[in-house]
Each structure stands twice: as structure tokens, then as C-alpha cells.
Amino acid sequence: MSNLAAPTSLRFEHRAAPVLGLGTATPRLSWQVAAADADYAQTAYEVEITTGTAQVYTVQSPEQVLVPWPGDPLTSRESAQVRVRVRGNGDWSDWSRPATVEVGLLGSDDWTARFVSPRDNSHGSPAPLLAGVADLPDGIVKARLYATAHGVYLPELNGERVGDEELAPGWTAYQYRLRYQTYDVTSLVRPGENRLEFLVGNGWYRGRLGFQDQKEVYGNRLAVLAQLEVTTADGQVHTFGSDDTWTSRESAVLADDLYDGQRTDLRRTPGEPTSVDVLDADLGLLVAPDGPPVRITDVLPAVEISASPSGKTLIDFGQNLVGRVRLTVRGGAAGDEVVLRHAEVLEHGELGVRPLRTAKATDSYILAGSDEVTLDSPLTFHGFRYAEVTGVSDLRKEDLEAIVVGSDLPRTGWFDSSHALLNRFHENVVWGMRGNFVDVPTDCPQRDERLGWTGDIQVFSPTASFLFDTAGFLTNWLADLSAEQQKDGSVPFVVPDVLKNSAPATAAWGDAATIVPWVIYERTGDAGLLARQLPSMRAWVDKMADLAGDDLLWSGGFQFGDWLDPTAPPENPFRAKADPDVLATAHLARSAEVVAKAAEVVGDADLAREYADLAARVRQAFAAEYTTEGGRVLSDATTNYALALQWALLPTESQRERAGKRLADLVRTAGFRISTGFVGTPLIADALADSGHPDLAYRLLLQTACPSWLYSVTMGATTVWERYDSMLPDGSINPGQMTSFNHYALGAVADWMHRRVAGLAAGDPGYRTIVVQPLFTSHLTAASAKHITPYGEAAVAWTRSDGEIRLSVTVPVGSRAQVAVPGESEPVEVGHGTHEWTATYAETPALPAEPTVRQLIDHESSWDTFVAAAVETEVVADDGELAARLERYLDLPASQLVDAISRRDFSPAAQALQAKLDALLDN
Incomplete structure (x- = not known):
């Protein structure tokens, strides 16, 4: 008897059923299968669509994620019930439970309502209450309210709050796109007089925006658009919209602003109603939401x-x-x-x-x-x-x-380990994302900024896409990015763009145009998004190439660079160690390659070849200009080594090997304190691990001294900070002008924790194939991650004890996994279900008999013993000072280490430390 379960978790586009107010007539469908026999593989599916009568569509296909709508396009307001069943090589599964989808208003001609605005309500006036009355018939069976505003609004119908949305309609590039909301108000309407009333605040439309004290960025008049539609038992639809019969009065909210707060006088009662103005607004800008409110x-x-x-x-x-x-x-x-x-x-x-x-x-x-x-x-x-x-x-x-x-993003990703501080750091990443995903992916949620900085989300999007279902959220944001991208391809520093720079082309920030859609594709399999964004992606790469010129080296001009590199002074974050020209040219190579891959996915082979060729030529130019045959990269900065290694910018194996060694030495001589800013942080751990230094990556990750990822945790942080040292060890706030305690960018390392510490990574797009390749380490005794993929829950967990590694992998139906099993030379491929392995684990080898200084540093327990002795004898203040003295002595025999760091002063302290070192090496 088949164990094939009925499909569950039906989705329309990137929204879980039931869906109200969808913005497309032909929504793509996805589903999951909770259980199936071990040999099951989908060969076909059937979709039943009921819009009055039921129609069944049979499709021979193994696909179950974002499959095309098989029926006739739905029309505005139309509702459909959908069921799905699947088949492998045997019988059909049972049908899924019915899932409902209802389309919103697809065209401007669906609106009879008009924007209404209060008179004499300039910025600084009390928040207005805009109201209208609808006289409704008997026999109502369905009622919908379609609404939006210039400003943010809270709707009431007959004195009851409508919906549970906050700060609606959210923030988009209002001059190009304004979202409307669809509410089911069937339970709130009644025959006869019905009163709609909207409290309207300044929000992003008219309130303060940005650090230049801008107000009224999008307009100076608050307004509401509301359309109430009721269907009666006889099938008639009755429509009532905001118009010149509506009225306005002042509320008890004397002032409201997203930055400054709200002031309310509870003694006030609303004033007398006054007439409203009907605005000539473009209803063609109205769009339905892509993601949750x-x-x-x-x-x-x-x-x-x-x-x-x-x-x-x-x-x-x-x-x-x-x-x-x-x-x-x-x-x-x-x-x-x-x-x-x-x-x-x-x-x-x-x-x-x-x-x-x-x-x-x-x-x-x-x-x-x-x-x-x-x-x-x-x-x-x-x-x-x-x-x-x-x-x-x-x-x-x-x-x-x-x-x-x-x-309200559904949680999709979790991580745990045997390291309490690392777990708290991961929780801080989650809370930082929650706080900064308030309709727009912002930099910070507290100061006079709160803007959708492109660089921040570019580096953080892989982490975000694991932790939460961000597909609809980021799809919406990318539509704004495309709308506000300049004609020459330049990408604004922030989206929505309130800074209005005349030439906003800077590496890593503009690359959000290419990287974010590619990340969404990798994590969800949404090739349709790539097709939609490809013109934007190309335009950005073309702009970069134009700035680079004939030699394909993007040099000069404004760059943020490796923003907030901890070695830069607090008052001047532009003084990062990584040369900005190196960084910019590297991003040109990377984004050109991404465009080539995207073009291949959407089926444009000529375009794919064009941009693949561009990427290859940029890599050649990069290597010739910024690298040496010995593997050095200009400016000798950890970030530039990391991007050169991770983005295939070093043409020979010898260069790559030596660059990896140099990166490792830079990490050693920094005392395993972090030295990367926004750009390098997502890359550094992968670069170390992939170049043969996974243990150093762990020591960097688990460092607690300042600056490090875990330093903030030791200081009581509950979110990720903007700077590694936003708060100094003495409890005072960093003196820099920009000091936020809730910034997600430096939390981008969590993606490495998911993929390499726990070992759960996407192989094929949408996790159709899962790559399980944990980096087992003596620093942890356990690590695990789980993720709700488009196919269902995937999980990896490993434990280490008594010389053994135990590895457990759960694969959802529809996926397969490539598992790096300890002791096996090749990955093991498995299908859906839970699989377990046990293998021996080699403990950390002993310190070599005659180690070099480098080998002593790498043997952590011996190094910790020596550091403690050096501090105890007061030869150095801490391990950071000790490591910094060693840059030129890593190849020196460890027995000569004390002479090297004490400058051969033969002091009693140095002699005492030498005795301790001799004892350590003898053991």
C-alpha cells in the first residue's frame, strides 16, 4: 500500500493559502508532500480549479514549486478553490485540502473610488479622520474593502478595527508604485448605514525621512482611497467608494512622525466634519502586495x-x-x-x-x-x-x-549548537532582522535614517532567505529598485530613494540589483523573478563596465568600500584598509558572472555568453593589475583576499594557495579579531575554510575580544550592532556619529553558520538538491540547523563525543541530498527521509616536536597556555598585542618566540616567560 500523502502547504506565488487580494490573474502554484515511499518521485500532478464549476488539469511533470497556472486567467475579484494531487510510478495521492485564492483589483478601471484629502491639514496639523457612509442592502453574503492612502492609515468600519495591519500601506517608491490592501469585512457590515473612518498619519509619505531632515518627500497632502464592495445573495455587487461626499475632522493625535513619535491629547474629541477635496491621483500606480504586511x-x-x-x-x-x-x-x-x-x-x-x-x-x-x-x-x-x-x-x-x-514573515530557519554565546549571537541576528524588516529592509530602526540601504541587504540576503520567508518581501523591494534605477543603470544607495544622489554608482551597494534576485532564485527556484529583473541586472553591470572603461578596472570616484572596517577610525569609516578600486573591480567581475548565469536560466544563450566573456576579461584585468604571482592582493587586506579567493579572481592554483596562506596569517596576527567591514564579513569564514584553514575560521567566529562577532554578546547585546564596538568595553557608546545597536549587516556570517557549521546548504535552486557538508570541529560538540525549503523541512544535526561523529540528515519529499559523510571520499546521495551515519573523529593532533611560531599559534591549547604566561609575566597586555608583534616571525622556531616579542631585552619578565615556553615545548 502506498505511503504517498496528499499535498499540503499550497502557495500562490510566494503567499501561503488562503490568499486574499492577489495581484496576478495566473498565480504560480507550489505544494509540499509530507510523506512518500522511499522510491517515490513525482511524475505527474493534477490541479482542480473551481470557480463555480470544477475543472481538472493533468500535467506530466516532476515539478512542484512555482508551476504555471494551468487554467484560464482569473479576473479582478474572482475567487477560486484549488486542490492538487500527485502521482509517482503508481496510484494518485489523495487530493489536498481546498485552498482559496482571490484576485484583487487588477486594473485602474476597477476603481470607482477616488483619493480624498482633508482641507487645511498641512504638515504639523493633527492627524485627520476621513470618513464616509455607505447605505448597504439586505442579504449581504460577501464584503470586501480595498484601501490605501498617502500616509499610513488605520481603518474602522462601524466602530470596529478593520484587519490587523500596521503602518499600512507600507513604504514603496510611491511615485511609481503604491500598494493597496484587500480586507474581508463581511462580518463587519450590516444592512443600512455603514460608517467607514480612517485615521491617517504622516508615515513615510509626508513625515521626516533621512538624515537631511527632509519632509513631504512624496507630497504635502494626506489622502485615502477606499472602495467597499458587497455581494448580495442574488449575485449583485454593490460598490461604494470614497468621493466628495466624504468628510474630514481632526483626531486627538496632535502630532505623529516615524522618527519623533506620536503626541496624543485624550481630552480632545474630534471636531466638526468638513468637506474634503478629491485628488486627481494616478490609479495606475496601484499594485497588490507581494508579501505579508x-x-x-x-x-x-x-x-x-x-x-x-x-x-x-x-x-x-x-x-x-x-x-x-x-x-x-x-x-x-x-x-x-x-x-x-x-x-x-x-x-x-x-x-x-x-x-x-x-x-x-x-x-x-x-x-x-x-x-x-x-x-x-x-x-x-x-x-x-x-x-x-x-x-x-x-x-x-x-x-x-x-x-x-x-x-509578518514566516520563520523558516533555525540554528543551534553546543556553544551558548554562538547561539545567543544567532538569536541576535534573528532579532536584528525582525527589527529591520519593517516593510523595507532598513539599515537601522531607531535613528533619523531607517532607510533601505542596498549594500546592507546585498550582503545579508542569503542569511535573511534562510531565517525567514522573504521571497515576497524582497520581490516587492526589487520592483522598487528597478523603478528607481536611473536611466544609465545607476542604482540608488537606498531604496526607496530619498537621498536623490545624482550619480549613485558604488560597488557592493549597487550590486544589490544583481545579487539579491540571484539569491532569491537560488533559495526559492523563482526563475520568473530573474526574467523580470534581468533588464535591471544588466543595466547595473553595463554601468559598472562603463565606469571601468576599456581597461575594465573600476578605479576612482566615490565608493563606500569595506564600510565600517573596524580598523577605520570611528569618525571616518571611509578609511578602510581594503583598497576600494580592488573591491569595485571585483564586484564588476562577480556581478557580470551572475548576469551570465541569470541569462542562461531564462534561456538567452547569447546574452549569457556576452556577460560570461565580460566576467572573464574583468578577472584577467583584476589579476594583472591587483595581484602578484606570489598571491598577494593589493592593500594586503583580509577583505580583498577573501573576495579574490571566493570570486575566482586569482588565475593559478599557486596564487590561490599562497593567497589563502596570507589570509590565514593576517587572521593569526590580528589575534583572531575580525578585520572586515560590511563587504568582507560574509566572505571571510568561507575564504578561510575553502583555502584549507577551517580551524582558523572557527577561532575567528568564536572570538570574544573586541572586535569580534561575540564581543557584543559578552556585552549583553540582544541584536547585532552596526559596529563591532558600538559599545566600548568600559560601557560607553562609540564616539562615532553612526552608532546603532541594531544593524543586521555584520550578522551576515550566520549564513556560514547555517551552511558550513551545521552543514545545510542549497545545491540546486530552491533546495531541489541539498548540499550537506558540515565542518566538524573540536570547538563544538554539536551543531544543527533546519530550514523550511519550498519542498518541506530539511534538517542537519551532528554531535561529537568519544571519538565519534554522529550525523543526521532529513530530506523533504521532492529533494535529494549530497552528503559529505566523514570517512567517505565522495559525497553520498540520498533521497527523502531521515538518514544517519556514525564515523570516527580524529581529535586535534599534538604540537609538533619543533614547531614554528605559526604552528604554535595553530595549536590552540598550547597557544592559550603561552598567551596566559605572557600576560601573567606582563610581557604583553593581552593576546591581541602578542599576535600583532608576530607578523614577521611566523616562520621562526617557536623556541625563539620570546626573543622576538621582547626585542631581546633579557629582562626578568622575558626570562620567566622563556622558562614557561621551554616547559611548554618540552611537554
Whole structure:
């Protein structure tokens, strides 16, 4: 009897069923199969589509991810029920449960509503309430509200909140694309008079944006577009839209801004209704969402209430998060004011607000009386762990909660290990992503910035795509990138683009145009996205090639470079060690190769050859200009070695081998402290491991001294910092102007943790093939990862004990895995199911009899013993100082190490250290 389960987890495009308000008439379909016999492989599938009558479509195909819609295109507002079943070499499976998809409004002619705007509501005025009345018939069986705004809106219907979306309609490049939302309001409507009312805030449309104190970037008038459609039992559709009969009045929200916060006067009642203006807005800009909306995703209780040295009341929520504080108060008098200020850290016991720059991050309320009231500010959000509360005399922890707000992305990836600090770091990466994926992938969520920096998401997209289902989210963002890309191919530094630079072409940042769609393709198998983005991808590479000129070396001009390299001074992050010309030309080679691969996927062989040839010629130019025959790379920086190694920019095996050795030596003599900025951080661990130094990669990853990935964890961080040393060891905030405690870019190393520490990586696009190749290490006794792939859950777990490695691999139905089994010379291929292996594990070898300094460093336990002795004898202050003295002595016999680092001063301290070294080497 077949063990073939019915398909589950039906998806339409990148949205899980049921789907309301889809933006395409022919949605691609995906499904998963939870269980099947060991020899099962799909040979065919059937799709049943019911839109009144049922129609079954049979397709001979092994595909189950993003397969074409087999039926007639759906029309605006049309709903369909879909079932799927699959077949291998035997019988059909049972049908899946029905999944519902309903299309939104596909064209501007579907809208009869018009944008309505309050009169006399300039920036700085109270938030308006825009309202209209619909007289509805009896016999309503279905009701839909289609809505959007210039600004952010909260809708109510008959006094009840509509939906659970926050900060709708979100942030897009409004001049090109404005999303609308579709709500099922069947349970809220009634026969007769129905009142719709929208509270509208400034949001991204009219509020402050960017660090140049810009306001009204997209316009100076708030507005609402609302269309209520009800279907009655006789099949008639009745439509009511916002028009000149709507009215406006002022709300109790006196001021609202995403950076500065919300101010509310609870004594105010809405004023008298006044007429509205109907705006001549382009309805052709309206688009349906590709991904999930912003919602409240968590609620955290207050952990501690304390008093600061100056007597301020401070609340600690125990987690740096993004959202707002909800506070319940009682017993106040009319006119009393309650003020909440927010910050990510404390400095010397007080709220650390300097990193906010000009953002006030303050919510305030004027009370109406002594009745108990819950205070909330839904027209703003803040990045914070701590809040300072004034104006409340009997504050209790149970009166406070932190409302976590962000794009409601399904979690898809997890990691665990035997190392507690590493696990906390991974959790910090997750929280950093949650806080910065608020409709746009931002750099930071707290200061006067919060922009969609292209460089940050370019380096972080692999990590993001593992941890959460980001496909729809990033697909939307890429549509904005394409829309705002300049005619010459230049890619804005931020998307949506509020900086408006005249020539925004810079390496690594502009490469988001090529890398992000390629990452989505690799992780989801979405070739359709590549086809859509390919013109944008080509335009960026063509711009890079134009800037490089005939010699194909992109040199000169503005570059961010290896941004926030920890060796750069706090006040000048542009002074990274990695030569920006090397970095820029390397990115040209890489992105040209990606475009070639994308063109091949979409079936354009000529284009693929053109860009593959360009990539090859850039690699040749790079090698000739920036490398030596001995494997040195210009500027001798870890980042430039990492990208040269990982992006095949060194033409000979000898160069690659020697470059790998030089990179390893740079890591050794940095004391295993990190020396890469935004660009090098995603590459450094792979470069070390792939060049034969996996143990050094682990020592770099697990370092706790500053700067390192784990240093922030030892300082109590609960998110990833913008700088490795955003907080200095003495507890003071980094003096640099840019100092955020919630930036995901440096957390990009988590992708290496998923792929190489645990060993779970995508092989073929969409995880059709999974590559399992963990780097077993003596530094950990266990590591594991799991990921919800398009085919289902994949998992890898390994443990090490008593000289044995135990490896477990789970493969979902529809996938296969290539597993590097310890002791096997070739990967083992397995199908779906859970597979286990046990193999012997070679422990760390002993220190060689007559080691060099390099060999002593590499033997961690011996090195740690020597470092402790060097510090104890006060020859050096710490291991970092010791390592820095060794750059020219790595090939020296270790027995001569003390002479080398003490400059042969023959002091008692040096003699004592030499005695300890002799004893160590004798053992």
C-alpha cells in the first residue's frame, strides 16, 4: 500500500493559502508532500480549479514549486478553490485540502473610488479622520474593502478595527508604485448605514525621512482611497467608494512622525466634519502586495523597573526590539502628561539617546481624567530596549508591554549548537532582522535614517532567505529598485530613494540589483523573478563596465568600500584598509558572472555568453593589475583576499594557495579579531575554510575580544550592532556619529553558520538538491540547523563525543541530498527521509616536536597556555598585542618566540616567560 500523502502547504506565488487580494490573474502554484515511499518521485500532478464549476488539469511533470497556472486567467475579484494531487510510478495521492485564492483589483478601471484629502491639514496639523457612509442592502453574503492612502492609515468600519495591519500601506517608491490592501469585512457590515473612518498619519509619505531632515518627500497632502464592495445573495455587487461626499475632522493625535513619535491629547474629541477635496491621483500606480504586511508579531512584558542616577524611571524590556510601548495608567488628573522616551542602551545608567541623532523617539499623552486608560501610539515605531517614563506615579511592571512590530514573515530557519554565546549571537541576528524588516529592509530602526540601504541587504540576503520567508518581501523591494534605477543603470544607495544622489554608482551597494534576485532564485527556484529583473541586472553591470572603461578596472570616484572596517577610525569609516578600486573591480567581475548565469536560466544563450566573456576579461584585468604571482592582493587586506579567493579572481592554483596562506596569517596576527567591514564579513569564514584553514575560521567566529562577532554578546547585546564596538568595553557608546545597536549587516556570517557549521546548504535552486557538508570541529560538540525549503523541512544535526561523529540528515519529499559523510571520499546521495551515519573523529593532533611560531599559534591549547604566561609575566597586555608583534616571525622556531616579542631585552619578565615556553615545548 502506498505511503504517498496528499499535498499540503499550497502557495500562490510566494503567499501561503488562503490568499486574499492577489495581484496576478495566473498565480504560480507550489505544494509540499509530507510523506512518500522511499522510491517515490513525482511524475505527474493534477490541479482542480473551481470557480463555480470544477475543472481538472493533468500535467506530466516532476515539478512542484512555482508551476504555471494551468487554467484560464482569473479576473479582478474572482475567487477560486484549488486542490492538487500527485502521482509517482503508481496510484494518485489523495487530493489536498481546498485552498482559496482571490484576485484583487487588477486594473485602474476597477476603481470607482477616488483619493480624498482633508482641507487645511498641512504638515504639523493633527492627524485627520476621513470618513464616509455607505447605505448597504439586505442579504449581504460577501464584503470586501480595498484601501490605501498617502500616509499610513488605520481603518474602522462601524466602530470596529478593520484587519490587523500596521503602518499600512507600507513604504514603496510611491511615485511609481503604491500598494493597496484587500480586507474581508463581511462580518463587519450590516444592512443600512455603514460608517467607514480612517485615521491617517504622516508615515513615510509626508513625515521626516533621512538624515537631511527632509519632509513631504512624496507630497504635502494626506489622502485615502477606499472602495467597499458587497455581494448580495442574488449575485449583485454593490460598490461604494470614497468621493466628495466624504468628510474630514481632526483626531486627538496632535502630532505623529516615524522618527519623533506620536503626541496624543485624550481630552480632545474630534471636531466638526468638513468637506474634503478629491485628488486627481494616478490609479495606475496601484499594485497588490507581494508579501505579508506589517503586523504586531510579538508582545513582551517589562523585565525591570529601576531608577537612573538622575532619578529617572527606566523600563527594561530585556530585548532590543522595534515597535512601541503600550502603557496602562490610572488615577491621573485631566491635563496630566505622560511621556515615554526610547533608546536601545543605557550609558552610565541613563538613557543612551546620542545614537538617535535628531530623532526624538518620544511618545506623549495628555490625560483626560483619572479613569484607567491604555496608551498606545500606532502611527509611529521606535527601536529600543529601554524606555524612560515620566508622569506616572504608581508604575507597575504589569502596566507595561512592548509591542513588537514588523513584516509578518514566516520563520523558516533555525540554528543551534553546543556553544551558548554562538547561539545567543544567532538569536541576535534573528532579532536584528525582525527589527529591520519593517516593510523595507532598513539599515537601522531607531535613528533619523531607517532607510533601505542596498549594500546592507546585498550582503545579508542569503542569511535573511534562510531565517525567514522573504521571497515576497524582497520581490516587492526589487520592483522598487528597478523603478528607481536611473536611466544609465545607476542604482540608488537606498531604496526607496530619498537621498536623490545624482550619480549613485558604488560597488557592493549597487550590486544589490544583481545579487539579491540571484539569491532569491537560488533559495526559492523563482526563475520568473530573474526574467523580470534581468533588464535591471544588466543595466547595473553595463554601468559598472562603463565606469571601468576599456581597461575594465573600476578605479576612482566615490565608493563606500569595506564600510565600517573596524580598523577605520570611528569618525571616518571611509578609511578602510581594503583598497576600494580592488573591491569595485571585483564586484564588476562577480556581478557580470551572475548576469551570465541569470541569462542562461531564462534561456538567452547569447546574452549569457556576452556577460560570461565580460566576467572573464574583468578577472584577467583584476589579476594583472591587483595581484602578484606570489598571491598577494593589493592593500594586503583580509577583505580583498577573501573576495579574490571566493570570486575566482586569482588565475593559478599557486596564487590561490599562497593567497589563502596570507589570509590565514593576517587572521593569526590580528589575534583572531575580525578585520572586515560590511563587504568582507560574509566572505571571510568561507575564504578561510575553502583555502584549507577551517580551524582558523572557527577561532575567528568564536572570538570574544573586541572586535569580534561575540564581543557584543559578552556585552549583553540582544541584536547585532552596526559596529563591532558600538559599545566600548568600559560601557560607553562609540564616539562615532553612526552608532546603532541594531544593524543586521555584520550578522551576515550566520549564513556560514547555517551552511558550513551545521552543514545545510542549497545545491540546486530552491533546495531541489541539498548540499550537506558540515565542518566538524573540536570547538563544538554539536551543531544543527533546519530550514523550511519550498519542498518541506530539511534538517542537519551532528554531535561529537568519544571519538565519534554522529550525523543526521532529513530530506523533504521532492529533494535529494549530497552528503559529505566523514570517512567517505565522495559525497553520498540520498533521497527523502531521515538518514544517519556514525564515523570516527580524529581529535586535534599534538604540537609538533619543533614547531614554528605559526604552528604554535595553530595549536590552540598550547597557544592559550603561552598567551596566559605572557600576560601573567606582563610581557604583553593581552593576546591581541602578542599576535600583532608576530607578523614577521611566523616562520621562526617557536623556541625563539620570546626573543622576538621582547626585542631581546633579557629582562626578568622575558626570562620567566622563556622558562614557561621551554616547559611548554618540552611537554
